[in-house]
Amino acid sequence: xxxxxxxxxxxxxxxxxxxxxxxxxxxxxxxxxxxxxxxxxxxxxxxxxxxxxxxxxxxxxxxxxxxxxxxxxxxxxxxxxxxxxxxxxxxxxxxxxxxxxxxxxxxxxxxxxxxxxxxxxxxxxxxxxxxxxxxxxxxxxxxxxxxxxxxxxxxxxxxxxxxxxxxxxxxxxxxxxxxxxxxxxxxxxxxxxxxxxxxxxxxxxxxxxxxxxxxxxxxxxxxxxxxxxxxxxxxxxxxxxxxxxxxxxxxxxxxxxxxxxxxxxxxxxxxxxxxxxxxxxxxxxxxxxxxxxxxxxxxxxxxxxxxxxxxxxxxxxxxxxxxxxxxxxxxxxxxxxxxxxxxxxxxxxxxxxxxxxxxxxxx
Amino acid sequence: xxxxxxxxxxxxxxxxxxxxxxxxxxxxxxxxxxxxxxxxxxxxxxxxxxxxxxxxxxxxxxxxxxxxxxxxxxxxxxxxxxxxxxxxxxxxxxxxxxxxxxxxxxxxxxxxxxxxxxxxxxxxxxxxxxxxxxxxxxxxxxxxxxxxxxxxxxxxxxxxxxxxxxxxxxxxxxxxxxxxxxxxxxxxxxxxxxxxxxxxxxxxxxxxxxxxxxxxxxxxxxxxxxxxxxxxxxxxxxxxxxxxxxxxxxxxxxxxxxxxxxxxxxxxxxxxxxxxxxxxxxxxxxxxxxxxxxxxxxxxxxxxxxxxxxxxxxxxxxxxxxxxxxxxxxxxxxxxxxxxxxxxxxxxxxxxxxxxxxxxxxxxxxxxxxxxxxxxxxxxxxxxxxxxxxxxxxxxxxxxxxxxxxxxxxxxxxxxxxxxxxxxxxxxxxxxxxxxxxxxxxxxxxxxxxxxxxxxxxxxxxxxxxxxxxxxxxxxxx
Numbered sequence: 070x071x072x073x074x075x076x077x078x079x080x081x082x083x084x085x086x087x088x089x090x091x092x093x094x095x096x097x098x099x100x101x102x103x104x105x106x107x108x109x110x111x112x113x114x115x116x117x118x119x120x121x122x123x124x125x126x127x128x129x130x131x132x133x134x135x136x137x138x139x140x141x142x143x144x145x146x147x148x149x150x151x152x153x154x155x156x157x158x159x160x161x162x163x164x165x166x167x168x169x170x171x172x173x174x175x176x177x178x179x180x181x182x183x184x185x186x187x188x189x190x191x192x193x194x195x196x197x198x199x200x201x202x203x204x205x206x207x208x209x210x211x212x213x214x215x216x217x218x219x220x221x222x223x224x225x226x227x228x229x230x231x232x233x234x235x236x237x238x239x240x241x242x243x244x245x246x247x248x249x250x251x252x253x254x255x256x257x258x259x260x261x262x263x264x265x266x267x268x269x270x271x272x273x274x275x276x277x278x279x280x281x282x283x284x285x286x287x288x289x290x291x292x293x294x295x296x297x298x299x300x301x302x303x304x305x306x307x308x309x310x311x312x313x314x315x316x317x318x319x320x321x322x323x324x325x326x327x328x329x330x331x332x333x334x335x336x337x338x339x340x341x342x343x344x345x346x347x348x349x350x351x352x353x354x355x356x357x358x359x360x361x362x363x364x365x366x367x368x369x370x371x372x373x374x375x376x377x378x379x380x381x382x383x384x385x386x387x388x389x390x391x392x393x394x395x396x397x398x399x400x401x402x403x404x405x406x407x408x409x410x411x412x413x414x415x416x417x418x419x420x421x422x423x424x425x426x427x428x429x430x431x432x
Numbered sequence: 433x434x435x436x437x438x439x440x441x442x443x444x445x446x447x448x449x450x451x452x453x454x455x456x457x458x459x460x461x462x463x464x465x466x467x468x469x470x471x472x473x474x475x476x477x478x479x480x481x482x483x484x485x486x487x488x489x490x491x492x493x494x495x496x497x498x499x500x501x502x503x504x505x506x507x508x509x510x511x512x513x514x515x516x517x518x519x520x521x522x523x524x525x526x527x528x529x530x531x532x533x534x535x536x537x538x539x540x541x542x543x544x545x546x547x548x549x550x551x552x553x554x555x556x557x558x559x560x561x562x563x564x565x566x567x568x569x570x571x572x573x574x575x576x577x578x579x580x581x582x583x584x585x586x587x588x589x590x591x592x593x594x595x596x597x598x599x600x601x602x603x604x605x606x607x608x609x610x611x612x613x614x615x616x617x618x619x620x621x622x623x624x625x626x627x628x629x630x631x632x633x634x635x636x637x638x639x640x641x642x643x644x645x646x647x648x649x650x651x652x653x654x655x656x657x658x659x660x661x662x663x664x665x666x667x668x669x670x671x672x673x674x675x676x677x678x679x680x681x682x683x684x685x686x687x688x689x690x691x692x693x694x695x696x697x698x699x700x701x702x703x704x705x706x707x708x709x710x711x712x713x714x715x716x717x718x719x720x721x722x723x724x725x726x727x728x729x730x731x732x733x734x735x736x737x738x739x740x741x742x743x744x745x746x747x748x749x750x751x752x753x754x755x756x757x758x759x760x761x762x763x764x765x766x767x768x769x770x771x772x773x774x775x776x777x778x779x780x781x782x783x784x785x786x787x788x789x790x791x792x793x794x795x796x797x798x799x800x801x802x803x804x805x806x807x808x809x810x811x812x813x814x815x816x817x818x819x820x821x822x823x824x825x826x827x828x829x830x831x832x833x834x835x836x837x838x839x840x841x842x843x844x845x846x847x848x849x850x851x852x853x854x855x856x857x858x859x860x861x862x863x864x865x866x867x868x869x870x871x872x873x874x875x876x877x878x879x880x881x882x883x884x885x886x887x888x889x890x891x892x893x894x895x896x897x898x899x900x901x902x903x904x905x906x907x908x909x910x
Binding site for chain 1: 754759761766806809810811
């Protein structure tokens with residue numbers, strides 16, 4: 070490996086870097102609207118809406134037709150394949166609508182989880198076959214970034230070394246292929262919040278996972294400045310009996326990132342996992358107010374945490390569309406403030422601002 | 433056709449072992465069968481006739497002259513012997529069962545624990561705090577490290593050119609002149625790396641050097657590696673030794689006043705190097721060393737030096753530096769090293785000595801900072817560059833340019849210089865007592881220059897352009 074074989078030209082690198090910067094410009098984050106057909110079934114079922122292509126189109130339209138208020142809050146939207154080729158009621162391609170507003174279009178490219186034999190219920194992610202051709206096509210169709218989600222879980226036996234190595238490798242291959250096609254890869258090594266593990270354990274595992282991810286990125290010659298990271302925030306497991314403050318979560322999260330994510334990575338856009346809309350915003354805000362040095366942008370890439378209220382307000386009825394869109398705009402604006410550390414919520418989390426971060430950050 | 437068990441006559445005969453047979457024929461009963469105590473053979477049925485025949489034909493000649501008392505003794509002895517034999521197998525069975533059960537329990541525990549899912553804390557919060565505090569003190573704003581840890585052999589190379597004999601006394605006198613430099617160095621030097629011998633030497637008036645440095649609020653460090661050794665099967669590559677007994681040595685050094693340590697691994701760039709093995713092995717050795725140091729309250733300086741020998745250009749050096757550092761930090765993660773309690777001592781990214789292209793300080797700075805940004809986690813407290821083969825002025829200018837580089841740099845970026853702090857001082861000294869003051873002045877001059885360079889405020893008076901951001905090439909996407 071002593072000689073570098075050319076991976077990307079200067080121009081290609083600049084394009085990737087600038088795209089990444091645009092997606093996470095100050096005050097902006099990502100709307101993850103890339104729910105697969107199967108996942109949309111679950112979401113729509115909860116609000117009594119039939120899972121048809123038309124309903125999915127109408128629902129995405131509710132989000133995409135939000136007014137200019139979201140232009141300063143949303144830097145990019147992740148699409149599902151189907152949505153990339155759908156149109157608004159006025160027959161305007163969704164992609165065109167979004168791009169014309171200066172928002173970047175992204176595309177989910179993975180093909181879901183598959184089991185890793187010989188492990189205790191662990192998975193890897195498929196989707197590498199023909200990925201280069203697909204990326205080239207998506208680029209032509211207006212996408213400038215992509216997303217691939219890997220999943221790890223914490224239990225007595227997990228995550229195993231295999232799961233760590235395999236998922237890190239898949240993410241690195243995917244990233245390398247994306248960059249070859251001028252697409253910024255969002256790297257998502259999600260560690261599920263299922264379990265009764267405490268905050269410390271989650272932090273420890275997150276550090277190991279991210280260390281493996283960035284070693285794989287180095288091995289695969291991925292250009293870090295042209296990537297984004299989409300990790301989980303460091304939180305305790307859902308069934309953990311101990312409650313932690315937003316500052317605890319922020320400190321654990323930022324510490325884990327500081328120990329593993331090279332400064333060259335342009336931005337970190339957190340997934341919301343199982344958090345409520347308010348929880349996610351409060352945590353993101355606390356993260357941005359954490360007193361440790363944070364050389365990357367820290368913003369959001371939320372799905373449910375941006376859409377839950379909108380979905381509930383909509384319930385599939387045309388007359389609810391405006392109200393539903395308003396709900397979405399509200400969350401978008403809240404998170405825009407949160408990613409700048411300026412979110413003051415009205416709900417039960419108390420005042421934001423420089424709260425007590427606990428003198429001990431040496432986990 | 434129904435299967436029926438054939439009736440056996442013997443099953444209905446209710447044969448029972450007769451206790452008199454033990455004395456008469458030396459037989460005993462084992463699990464319902466008659467077993468001969470003398471030869472261990474089993475007799476088919478519990479019948480007097482059968483036992484008698486076995487005894488008469490096989491053993492009678494041996495035992496027929498025994499008295500009754502002797503007979504009793506013999507039978508008891510034989511019984512005891514049999515019991516012992518049986519006990520052997522019983523013990524074997526029970527211990528094998530116990531072993532199987534233990535093995536299962538252990539396997540279960542191993543299966544639970546080898547998957548790294550549980551953290552076994554390497555350090556307590558107090559230990560971590562101590563390490564981080566030490567690291568921060570060493571690289572406090574405007575401060576760097578004096579690397580005065582030249583081995584005896586290296587000192588020979590320094591002293592010979594100035595005509596000084598390489599004796600222990602001369603080495604002591606030389607280090608003394610550096611360590612007794614006046615208070616001007618207190619603001620520029622955060623730590624001093626010692627060689628083992630020097631840790632136990634004193635000033636002319638009997639003050640221990642280590643004590644002297646600590647009294648001046650500088651941190652004492654100690655070189656702990658034991659030099660490079662070849663890696664067989666590679667093209668002249670090396671690893672570094674020194675791990676044996678390192679924990680005990682660190683504990684002792686800590687008692688003797690040292691709070692940080694240094695370990696140097698070496699890699700080189702050529703058509704065939706560095707190889708995967710060299711990178712992996714050196715990263716591992718550095719991680720082991722770092723782990724052991726931290727266990728003993730010593731901040732490890734991690735030094736993966738890539739030599740500047742060769743004709744490679746700046747880009748190649750950057751590429752190799754990135755690969756090496758990525759491997760180093762993966763190894764540190766694998767070995768559970770507490771990054772906030774470490775310092776990194778890398779080479780600056782420079783072209784090879786024999787490279788025909790010349791690069792500006794800004795280009796060197798950009799390449800260096802880019803490489804670090806791509807590999808060094810922000811948690812690392814500070815980066816203290818080695819000077820390698822650079823001149824004193826070069827080393828200061830490059831450090832200054834690095835600190836003026838417009839990219840975000842979340843670690844302290846300072847110096848850990850040997851030659852680049854001492855070259856002029858050595859030349860001025862030449863071993864003469866009368867030259868000591870002048871020599872010390874030279875050292876202070878470089879210390880102050882580098883203190884400013886570490887803040888990005890150094891303006892070189894000699895050749896070379898003024899510092900400042902204006903000379904940075906806009907394209908930093910290497």
